[in-house]
Amino acid sequence: MTIQQVLRETAKAVDPIMLRYLSRGVGRDFRPIVTHQVRAGGKRVRPALTLLCCQACGGRLRDALLPAAVFELIHNYSLIMDDIIDHGELRRGRPTVRAEYGDTQALLAGMFYREVIGEMAVSLPISRKIYALVVNAVKQTIEGERMDILFEQDGRGEDYIAKHRYKTVTPELYFKVIMKKTAELIKAACLAGAVAAHAGKSQFKAISTYGEKVGLAFQVIDDFLDIFGQETGKQRGKDILEHKLNNAVIVYALPKMASQERSRLMRIIRAERVDEARLRQAITLLESTGAKVKVQMLAKRLVEDAKKSLEALPETPARESLAELADFIAARLY
């Protein structure tokens, strides 16, 4: 199977589970609101990772289906809440939950997701281990989102953020934040597969490393595409427009810049409105530092490390697919 087929099959297996649990005990009027986010689709990378990691550790696909749905639902939960926080209007070309139904309904829908996630997790025979993964992943994601917001340079009209925001970002801090905001959940999705397979210690370790490296690569590449991407379907330079300092390209470009250029870039990032010309100027400034190649290499190394960790697992089609999935993520770089 190609990775595209794996992802399609994953959606076919996991989407009905999510929709079934989301529809349980929900009022008739609330149902379209609650199912909106899941019905909007998505790549389903996280549940594919759970299913493949389970099989790569010798487990049965069917034992990983519910855990896979749990982790995709956590991802969707965080998207609903993030869109409230960021006033997000569109996702995959469709209105977000808050854009369609308003902030109040979106918040209540998000809270409802968290109940369903718990219901699914505790219904498993391996519930305690899965639940520990769930709680840790969500806590880390919350803390990551929190830190990420504090790297915004405008303060979004909230005193607390204006007062507490970070004015600089180092590579160490950058990796700490993306580990929390993105990689921990992806790692947990992988580990849930290992738990479902009752994997041994060495397999568990291999999956843990794989998940972490893939998760970090995922965010680094997202950052890269935000600045240099073509035809991604997203607004180019969104991080700059949203005044965010916490993007891999910016993190690696800033120390390479002469103080005059750095000031010019920071003025654009801090500006209330950035027109197309200024945005292009910022991207040119960033490119001139060599940060583009630096970040490409960084992402490539993370993907190679992820694939290398798979060597501790037996040679199976699932292991092969995990390696291909890592390559698939890296392929967006070129």
Next chain:
Amino acid sequence: MTIQQVLRETAKAVDPIMLRYLSRGVGRDFRPIVTHQVRAGGKRVRPALTLLCCQACGGRLRDALLPAAVFELIHNYSLIMDDIIDHGELRRGRPTVRAEYGDTQALLAGMFYREVIGEMAVSLPISRKIYALVVNAVKQTIEGERMDILFEQDGRGEDYIAKHRYKTVTPELYFKVIMKKTAELIKAACLAGAVAAHAGKSQFKAISTYGEKVGLAFQVIDDFLDIFGQETGKQRGKDILEHKLNNAVIVYALPKMASQERSRLMRIIRAERVDEARLRQAITLLESTGAKVKVQMLAKRLVEDAKKSLEALPETPARESLAELADFIAARLY
């Protein structure tokens, strides 16, 4: 022990548990935000109910401490989220989490509460039963809050609410909504005590009825005090100022009013701004219908029903305290 002493002792036992769990694995900067809501205090009625119901069913106090903390934390979780939804500024004379730290931090703090609630619940030996109570209570509270908002007559600037709001409310619908938004959580707090005590079927049933009736009485009395209360520490007529139709006094007054008076009242409830004179006029209109006595009697009957259900339990000091707690709630009526 007087009820005041019971509540004080409950706070002394339960607050440190909540604060300990809330502080686990939380970043240094996030800690004051996360602990703000719990440190603001509260009557601690819900955990007192858990502890007393456990003891009234022959259980040990110490087995109910963690479940008690869980249900008080759920209450605090719902307060944080409600304040975001209602733009609440003050609670017990102190700034709400969102007023102190902004909506973004408050939302992330609320989400963090939900993780801690889950962590506590699954750490219990009786976790599956307690967790089922938690999920059901939160789901019902969400749906109740959702319905409650749809009884607001202004639409709060959200299209969805303006389009879907209810324009009338019957006693049946009123009780359905307050069962969900208030009584389900109070009932669950009581049942958690019974679960911790490994109560038998008949005890379980008695506690269930007690919790439901006390929960309903609690909200009916809150509604009563909102309109007729003196020195409650809250703004009088808050529900009218917030354009809410879903208040027991209004529900019972409306059908008793001549159509002219009803229109006058509805105009005030729907008005964007209500000055002191108009608010007093609305309260006088409501009082003239006899709804005051009607609601008092209703609350009193609920409290009597709650106390009656306790007869199925053995005579113990804990049972005595549960009866006193019901009276304590009713005493606010006079």
